[in-house]
Amino acid sequence: MPVLEITDLTKRYGDLLAVDHMSFAVEEGETYGLLGPNGAGKTTTISMVVGVLDRDGGEVLIDGLRHDVTSVKTKALIGYVPQELALYPDLTARENLRFFGHLYGLTARPARMRITEVLELVELHERADEAVTKYSGGMMRRLNIAIGLLNRPRLLVLDEPTAGVDPHSRNAILESVQRLAAEGVATLYTTHYMEEAERLCDRVGIVDAGHMLAEGTRRELVGLLDEHDRVILRVADGAARAVPTLRDLPGVLKAGGEDGDLELIVNEARSLLPAIIGALGEAGVEVRSVEVREPDLESVFLHITGKALRD
């Protein structure tokens, strides 16, 4: 049974259909990425998932239980990390966590223990008693996430959690999400950053104008394009000599080259690379550099929506 199951979710603001019969599911331990430009309906969808916005149609199930704005029981299963820094700036990290722990029904002793755990998880334990105003943007982001983890959620919902943070904090955040997924937490993740989606998400849903345009694993989505991986090799000499050998390799669709360069069109570059290098070695061709170009989600997004992700 999926931890989150959304069916025909619909939200309308006057004439604007912000979310149009959207359906998807997130399994235990799975990280699901919602990818789309501003105004695509990601945050509206997330708001209905976490139960702060009433839906106009459809159904949301959390662990098989019906969920809406009044469902206290299912809200207790969700950890929510909003896009904005929803923290009391004049309180310390510990005070913020204690307050939200209270709202999630944690009693004093378990709350203390859990607060220590999440502070360590986001690497803020050494500055837990400083006012949030003294934190950097990245530290605030990490505290924002820590609050979302307080209740050991079955479903973690992260809305652009790395927006505007430094590389160190971004990495720490992404590692935390990966660790949680490994522990079995189902994660719904929205981002503008393609590399984050590719690194974190087991499956991605591409949304635009309230519609779910496509969803699947990265490979499935890339498969929607009529594009293949490209391998570009720089060799010392004998490039022309190696081409027929390379063409005979299974998975190589096209091979060509002249002077010091070889270019191959292949199905799965990464898995095929050892065979390519081996074949060149047997042909007595010395390889100086290798470059692999794979179609990415950005290309998929462009292909499906006709616009760049950050338009």
Added chain:
Amino acid sequence: MKPLAIALLNVRRLFRDRSNIFFVIITPFVMIFLMGLLFGGGRQLHVGVAGGTTPLADRLATSLGSPSIQVARFGSEERLLADVERGRLHGGLVIPAGYEATLRAGGRAEVRYVSRPGDPAAADLGSRVRWAVSREAAVLKAAQFGAAEGGTAGRADAGADAGAASAFDESLRLASGNAGVDVKVVTVGRSEIPPGFGQFAFSAPPLLLLYTFLTALTASIGLVQTRRLGISRRMYASPTPARTIVAGEAAGRLAIALLQSLLIMLGSAVLFGVDWGDPLGAAAMVILFALVGGGAATLLGALVGNEGVAISVSVILGLGLGALGGTMVPLDSFEGTLRTIAHLTPHAWGYDGFAELVRHDADLPGISSQLGVLAGYAAVLFALGSWCLRRALVR
């Protein structure tokens, strides 16, 4: 008890800002002290008297003294004038050098009253000095008449001068006695400020109303920030029903208003000896007025979108309604239409309620009309505030 946790967090956040400690704890007492001095009835007036160390000059100087007027004697007119100019005295009386001789000779003496211009205390003192001098003048005229009549009878004697002096003193003694016409003042109706009423008991209740409402309104800034930062939305995403969040935030504003009221009430009792009257009545007034302030703050916090607007509206409403409701200039001095308009504010009803309790020893039933109006204000403001906050939360 999630509402309690939300309410306590609001109180904690109020005092996390150091400037609020000054605003909430120190400023009200400074204002009570200053307003008590300015408008309170128990003010001590200081008058200096220069010139003349003769018996009649002493009589006049002594006649000026009363429980509310302190008389100081000065050896020279220059020193007296200097102290009046520097504000050490509210006014001064200059008795001329020939005062005694002139009066004893049946002549007319002139004394001068000096004060700084535009000083209300000096004007108050001046009228009291004029009254004392007139009274003394009447007695002296009687003595002069008695001496003149007695002196005619004994003028053939060798010691005619001594006899005249003796006749003057005897006449003065008789004129100063009980004989004559006294005016007995009998008031009808009720005095707004009873005799012997403490000056700080006059200033503390209006300032309690002013500060309770103002502090509660400024506490709306915390609520605006909670909404703007998305914290209230995050609270709603937790297993906390909207009504609990609304109740907690409203209770937070109420707690801040109550804290401010109690601080002023207890502080003024300890520091200035203010007697707040019937404890039940005073408690009911404080609770209901704090509810009014808390309700207004919840409404403002739910309606306004940013902290800058919230602080501007808080200060304008807090001071504006306070002034109109008689918390800056005594409501007792308002008349006619202005007094009617003042009673559109909850402050005026609070003022009236506290006036009954503090000045006229009213009990709980005695202020039921004021409590009823305040309860109405509180109910409307809390209902509106809660409704708007809930809408803002689930929108």
